[in-house]
Amino acid sequence: MALVEAGLDRPRWLSRWTQEHLRVLFFSLGKIARAPLAAGLTALVIGIALALPAGLYVAVSNLSRIGYSWQESLQISLFLKDTVASSRGEALARELRNAAGVATTTYISREQSMVEFRELSGFGEALDLLQDNPLPAVIAVTPEPRQSKAEVQALLERLSSLPEVDLAKLDQQWMERLYAVLAIAERAVGIIALLLGLAVMVIIGNTIRLDVEARREEIEVMKLIGAPSSFVRRPFLYSGFWFGFGGGLIAWLLVAVGTALLEVPTAELAALYGSNERLIGLSPRDGLSLVLAGIVLGWAGAFVTVTRRIAEIEPK
Structure with a gap:
C-alpha cells in the first residue's frame, strides 16, 4: 500500500x-x-x-x-516412330530443350543409330544383309539435376505421351x-x-x-x-x-x-x-x-x- x-x-x-x-x-x-x-x-x-x-x-x-549429383548421368531415351521425319525429330529435340525439367537433349537419327550399333555390336556383316534400317531415331533427354524421383517419373510420363514418341525409357534402376x-x-x-x-x-x-x-x-x-x-x-x-x-x-x-x-x-x-x-x-x-x-x-x-x-x- x-x-x-x-x-x-x-x-x-x-x-x-x-x-x-x-x-x-x-x-x-x-x-x-x-x-x-x-x-x-x-x-x-x-x-x-x-x-x-x-x-x-x-x-x-x-x-x-x-x-x-549423379542424376546428371540419367537419360530418358525417346524412341521415335518410323513415320517421323528427321527434320521433325530435330525440331522436337530443340523444343524439348526448353521444356520444364529438361537440361539437355540430343537427337540421334536412324543412320547415326545404325552406325553406332554397327561399331559396338560387331555384327557389321550381318547388318549388311538387311534391306532396311530397323533402328528408330532417338532423342536422348537429360533431366535437370536435383529432381526427386517423382519429378523425373512425371517427366518420363509427359514425354512418353508425345505423338511422335513410340517408346520412352528411363534406366534408373541403379539410382533407385x-x-x-x-x-x-x-x-x-x-x-x-x-x-x-x-x-x-x-x-x-x-x-x-x-x-x-x-x-x-x-x-x-x-x-x-x-x-x-x-x-x-x-x-x-x-x-x-x-x-x-x-x-x-x-x-x-x-x-x-x-x-x-x-x-x-x-x-x-x-x-x-x-x-x-x-x-x-x-x-x-x-x-x-x-x-x-x-x-x-x-x-x-x-x-x-x-x-x-x-x-x-x-x-x-
Missing part, C-alpha cells in the same frame, strides 16, 4: 518470473563450475553420445548429395537402389539417435539423482516450510539445461573436427573418380539444432528424475 501511495507499482508478474529464473539459471551454473572436472566429464560423455548420430547424419547427407540404401541409412540414423537420446537422458538423470541425494536435507527443510515442488525442482532442471547445452556444444565441435580431418582424404578420393565433390559438415542451423536437442534432452532427463526423487523425499 505504501508503494502505491508513493507512486511506485509492484513488479509485474513476468518480470518477477524472469528474475527468479535468471537467478536460478546462473546459480546452477555456478554450482556446476565449482566441480569443473566432474561436470566436464559428464558433458563430454553427453557430447560423444550426441556426436555419433550427428556424424552419421553428416555422412548420409553427403551420400545423398552425391547421389543427386542407391535411394533405397540411403532410406535405410536415414532410418538407421533415426533409430540410433533415439537410443542415444535415451542414453543421454539416463546419464543426466543419474547425475541429477546424485545431486538430489547430496541436497536431501536441504530439500526436506524447503518442503517443511511449504516450498512448492516447482521451486524445489527448478535448480536441478537448470543443471540439466547446462549439461545438455555443454554436451551439445561438444558434439558440434567433435563433428566439426571429424569433418575437417576427413575433408582432405575425401577430396583426394573424389578426385580419383573425376569428381570435385567436397565433404560438407553440419550447417549453422544443424549445429544449433544439435545444441537445442542436447538442451531438451538435458531438461527432460532432469525433470523425470528430480520429479520422482522429490516426491519420495518427505520431511522427518
